[in-house]
Amino acid sequence: xxTNAATTNAVVSTADTTNPAVSTADTTNADTTDADTTDADTTDADTxxxxxxxxxxxxxxxxxxxxxxxxxxxxxxxPVGAGEELQVRRRRRLSPGRRLPAxxxxxxxxxxxxxxxxxxxxxxxxxxxxxxxxxLETGVHLWTDGTLPKDIxxxxxxxxxxxxxxxxxxVALALASGLSRTGxxxxxxxxxxxxxxxxxxLIPLFILWLGIGETFKIAIIAIVVYxxxxxxxHAALSxxxxxxVELAEVQGLSRYAFIRRIVIPGALPGFFVGLRxxxxxxxxxxxxxxxxxxTSGLGYMMFQAQNYGQTDVILVGLVVYGIFGLISDSAxxxxxxxxxxxxxxxxx
Amino acid sequence: MATHTEQLxxxxxxxxxxxxxxxxxTVLDSLDLDLPAGQFxxxxxxxxxxxxxxxxxxxGLDHEVTGSGRLTAPERVxxxxxxxxxxxxxxxxxxxxxxxxxxxxxxxGREALAEVGLKGREGAWPSELSGGEAQRAALARSLVREPxxxxxxxxxxxxxxxxxxxxxVLLRELWxxxxxxxxxxxxxxxxxxxxxxxxxxxxxxRIGLDLTIDRPHPRSYRDPLLGExxxxxxxxxxxxxxxx
Numbered sequence: 096x097x098t099n100a101a102t103t104n105a106v107v108s109t110a111d112t113t114n115p116a117v118s119t120a121d122t123t124n125a126d127t128t129d130a131d132t133t134d135a136d137t138t139d140a141d142t143x144x145x146x147x148x149x150x151x152x153x154x155x156x157x158x159x160x161x162x163x164x165x166x167x168x169x170x171x172x173x174p175v176g177a178g179e180e181l182q183v184r185r186r187r188r189l190s191p192g193r194r195l196p197a198x199x200x201x202x203x204x205x206x207x208x209x210x211x212x213x214x215x216x217x218x219x220x221x222x223x224x225x226x227x228x229x230x231l232e233t234g235v236h237l238w239t240d241g242t243l244p245k246d247i248x249x250x251x252x253x254x255x256x257x258x259x260x261x262x263x264x265x266v267a268l269a270l271a272s273g274l275s276r277t278g279x280x281x282x283x284x285x286x287x288x289x290x291x292x293x294x295x296x297l298i299p300l301f302i303l304w305l306g307i308g309e310t311f312k313i314a315i316i317a318i319v320v321y322x323x324x325x326x327x328x329h330a331a332l333s334x335x336x337x338x339x340v341e342l343a344e345v346q347g348l349s350r351y352a353f354i355r356r357i358v359i360p361g362a363l364p365g366f367f368v369g370l371r372x373x374x375x376x377x378x379x380x381x382x383x384x385x386x387x388x389x390t391s392g393l394g395y396m397m398f399q400a401q402n403y404g405q406t407d408v409i410l411v412g413l414v415v416y417g418i419f420g421l422i423s424d425s426a427x428x429x430x431x432x433x434x435x436x437x438x439x440x441x442x443x
Numbered sequence: 444m445a446t447h448t449e450q451l452x453x454x455x456x457x458x459x460x461x462x463x464x465x466x467x468x469t470v471l472d473s474l475d476l477d478l479p480a481g482q483f484x485x486x487x488x489x490x491x492x493x494x495x496x497x498x499x500x501x502x503g504l505d506h507e508v509t510g511s512g513r514l515t516a517p518e519r520v521x522x523x524x525x526x527x528x529x530x531x532x533x534x535x536x537x538x539x540x541x542x543x544x545x546x547x548x549x550x551x552g553r554e555a556l557a558e559v560g561l562k563g564r565e566g567a568w569p570s571e572l573s574g575g576e577a578q579r580a581a582l583a584r585s586l587v588r589e590p591x592x593x594x595x596x597x598x599x600x601x602x603x604x605x606x607x608x609x610x611x612v613l614l615r616e617l618w619x620x621x622x623x624x625x626x627x628x629x630x631x632x633x634x635x636x637x638x639x640x641x642x643x644x645x646x647x648x649r650i651g652l653d654l655t656i657d658r659p660h661p662r663s664y665r666d667p668l669l670g671e672x673x674x675x676x677x678x679x680x681x682x683x684x685x686x687x
Contacts, residue, residue, distance in 0.1 A: 338528055341504060345522040346542030348589075354539065360532040392652050437532045 221274065225407040233407040234414070242396070247415060249392040250381060253417075257316025259376040265315065265324030265369065272325075273332030274358065286325050294318045297381055302388065312384045319380040323372035331365020332358065364438070367431045376425045378416065453593050454515075455480040455624035456501055462513035463505065469634050470496045472648030473512070480591070483618055483625045485639035487632060487676060492645045494628045498522075498596050501626065517624070518593060521585035527577035529569035529584075536565035539584045541574040548587075555583035558620075561611060575606035579613070586617060592622045597630065611638055615660060632676050634671050639661045644679040652679035 097196045193200075207227065208390035213219045221229070237243035272282035298315060305311035306347050335358060385394020400408035456478035470493040488494045499505045500514060502522050510684055528593040529538045539552040556565055559579040569577060577600060585593060590635055598614075599607045615638055629635055635642045636656060644652040656672055663669075677683070 251454065321674070336528070338524070339530065342524075342528050342530075342541070343515070344504060345502060345520075345583075348542045352542065355535070363532075435532075 113277035117331050133135065222404065223406060225410065226374070230407050230410045230414070233405075234411045237396075237408070237411060241286075243411070243415075246391065246393045248397045250385065250394070251419075252385075253392065254316060254377050254381045256393040257313045258320050258373065260313065260317040261373060261377070262324060265321035265373065266328060268321070269325045269328035269332060269362075269366075272328050274354065274361070283329065285324025286322070286329075289318070290322050292328065294322070294380070298384070298388070307388055308376070312381075314391070315384055316377050316380040319376040320373040323376060324366070324369035327369030327372070328362055328366045336366070363434060367427070367435070371424065371427050374427055375420070378423070382416065406426050453586045454478060455482075455517050456626070457513075457515040458501075459513040461497075461510070461514055463493070463508055463510035464501060465508065469648055470509070471500070471512075476643075476650060476651060478592075478624050478626060480523060480624050481622045482641060483615075483639050484641045484643060485627045485629055485635035486643050486645060487629060487635050487680060489680065490636050490644035494630075494645055495596060497645065498594050498626065498628050501592070502594050510645060516548065517590075519588060521588050521590035521591045521623075523578075523581050523585050523593070523598040525597040525600045527569070527572075527574075527581040528607070529572075529577055529580055531569050533569075534565070534570070535567050535569065535580050538569065538580060539587055541584060543587060551587050552583070555587040556580070558586070558617065559583045573606075574602055575610065578602060578610060579624050582614070582617065586621065589621070590623045593618075593625045595625065595627045597628055599634065600629070600631075607634075612661065614638065619660075625669065632673055632680070633664055636678070637664060642672070642676060644676060646679070651677065 210219075210224075211227050214221075214224070219226070220260050234243070268282050268286065270280035272286075273279070292396075294315060297318065298311075300316055301311045305314060339357050339361065340353075348356065381392075382394055385392040387400075388400045389395040393415055397409045397412035400406070400412070452475040456476070458474050458476040461471050461474040461476075462469065468562050473507060474497070486497065487495050489506070496508075500508075500510070500537055501516050502520060504522075505517070527536070533541070535557065536549075536552050539555055540548050543552070555564075557563060559582050561576060561583065563581075564572070564576065569580070572580060578601075581598070581668070595614075599610050602610060611634065625639075627635070627639060640656055642652075642654045642656060644654075646652075652674060652675070654675060656669075658668060659667065
C-alpha cells in the first residue's frame with residue numbers, strides 16, 4: 096500500500112514537469128483500471144490520455160484533474176493488486192485428480208492395438224501368438240461348428256452346480272456356526288482344518304472316492320467355493336455389534352426376527368466379500384479340473400489344442416474364461432450394490 | 444384423574460435388596476427402591492457408581508452378572524441408549540418399527556416420528572441424520588411401543604449443548620403427553636434438575652440422596668430456586684462449589 100502511494104506521488108510530480116510523462120503514466124494507470132468501469136474518475140483519466148498533444152500542462156486545472164484522477168485510480172487499483180498478492184497460495188495437489196472418462200478400457204485397448212500392429216508387421220511368431228483376427232476367426236469357426244457352445248455349456252454346468260452347492264454349504268455352515276455355540280464348536284474347527292489343506296490337493300483322493308466323472312469335479316469346485324464364503328460370512332456374523340444384540344433384546348425381537356432384521360443384514364457385507372472370492376475360486380477350480388481330468392469342456396478343448404499346437408484355440412478358450420470371469424464378477428458387484436444400497440450414503 | 448392417582452400409588456418399579464457384583468466388586472449393594480408409576484426420576488452418580496448396572500438390571504439386560512434381590516418392572520419397557528443405536532441398513536421408519544407388528548404399526552411409527560419432529564424423514568437412512576435427529580428417531584422408536592417404563596441411559600450425553608436443550612424440552616413434552624415412568628440416568632446435575640421431579644444420587648451401590656424437586660415446568664437453568672437443589676445434589680456427589 097505504502098509503495099503504491101509513493102509511486103502515485105512520483106507520477107504526479109513528473110506530470111508537472113513533462114508532458115509525455117503524464118500521458119504515459121496516465122495510459123498505464125488507465126489501463127490497469129479499465130476493468131473497473133464503474134469508477135467515474137477513470138473516464139477523466141481516459142480523456143486526458145486520449146489527446147496528449149491537446150492537453151498541455153499549461154492548463155494547471157486540467158493537470159490537477161489528471162493528477163487527482165491518477166491518485167483516485169491508484170487508490171482504487173492498489174487494494175486490488177495488494178489483494179491478489181495476499182491471496183492464499185493453492186497447495187500442490189498430491190491426489191491423482193479427477194478420473195479420466197472411460198479410462199478402464201484404455202489400457203486393454205492399447206494392448207490390443209499393439210498386438211494387432213505387431214502381428215500385422217510380422218513381428219510375432221504366429222505359432223506362439225496368433226494375430227487377433229486369427230483368434231476371432233477360430234472362435235467363430237468353433238462356434239459355428241458347434242464344438243464351442245457344447246464345451247461352454249459343459250463348463251458352465253460344472254461351475255454353476257459346484258458354485259450353487261458351495262454357496263449353500265458355506266452360508267448354512269456359517270449360520271449354524273455363527274448363531275450357536277454348539278454349532279461353532281462342531282463346525283468352525285473342522286472348516287479351519289479344511290481350509291489349511293489346499294483343495295486342489297484333494298483331487299487324487301476324490302477321484303478314488305467318486306470316480307473321474309462329473310461328481311468329483313462338482314465336489315472340488317464346491318469345496319473351493321464354500322471355504323471363502325464360510326470364512327467371511329462367519330467372521331461377519333461373529334463381528335455383529337453387541338450393541339445391536341442388546342437393542343434386539345430391548346425391543347423384544349423374536350429369535351427369527353433378530354436373525355432376519357439384524358444378523359443377516361449385518362453379515363451381508365462380509366458375505367459379499369466371500370461371494371466374490373467364491374466366484375473367482377469356482378473358475379479357478381474349473382480350469383484346473385478340466386485341463387487335467389476331463390474329456391469335455393473348455394479346459395479339455397484347450398488341453399487338446401496344446402497337443403496339436405493350436406495356440407489360437409487356446410487363446411479362444413482364455414478369452415471365454417475371461418468373459419465368464421468378468422460377467423460373473425460384475426453380476427456380483429451389481430447385486431452387492433443393490434443389496435447394500437444403505438452403504439452408498441456413507442461413501443458418497 | 445382418579446385413575447391417575449391410583450396409578451401413582453402402585454409402584455412401576457420395585458427393587459428389594461438388589462445386589463449386583465462384578466469380579467467380587469459389589470456395584471449395587473442391597474438396594475431398595477420404588478419408582479411410582481408415571482414419575483419422572485433422574486438417577487445421578489459418578490461413573491462407576493452403578494447407575495448403568497441399575498438401569499440394565501431394570502431393563503433385564505444383565506445376563507451374565509452375579510447378584511440377588513427381587514425386582515419388579517412393568518411389562519412394556521423401552522430403553523433409549525446414549526448412542527441412537529439405529530440399524531444402518533434400515534430406513535428411519537423401519538428402525539422405529541423394530542420389534543413392532545400388526546397392521547397399525549406403520550401408522551403408529553409415522554405418528555411417533557411426527558411427534559419427535561421427524562415428519563418427512565421416514566425414508567431417510569440413519570447415516571443421513573444428524574446426531575440430534577438420530578436421537579429423536581431413537582426416542583420415537585422407544586415411544587411407539589407405548590412403554591409403561593422408559594429407561595434412558597445418558598441419552599443426551601453425546602449431543603452438543605444446543606441440541607441437548609432442545610431434546611430436554613422434547614423429552615419433557617413427550618413425558619407429559621404419554622406419562623410413562625421415566626428413569627433417566629445422567630451425570631449432568633443440571634439436566635436432572637431441569638427435567639426430573641425426583642432425583643436420586645447413587646453412591647457406592649446405595650441411594651445416597653433421594654430428592655423431590657417441587658418446581659413447576661418448564662424449568663429454566665437460571666431459576667435461582669433450583670440452585671439450592673443443585674448445591675445439595677453436588678454435595679451428595681462430593682463436589683463442593685467453593686469457586687462460586
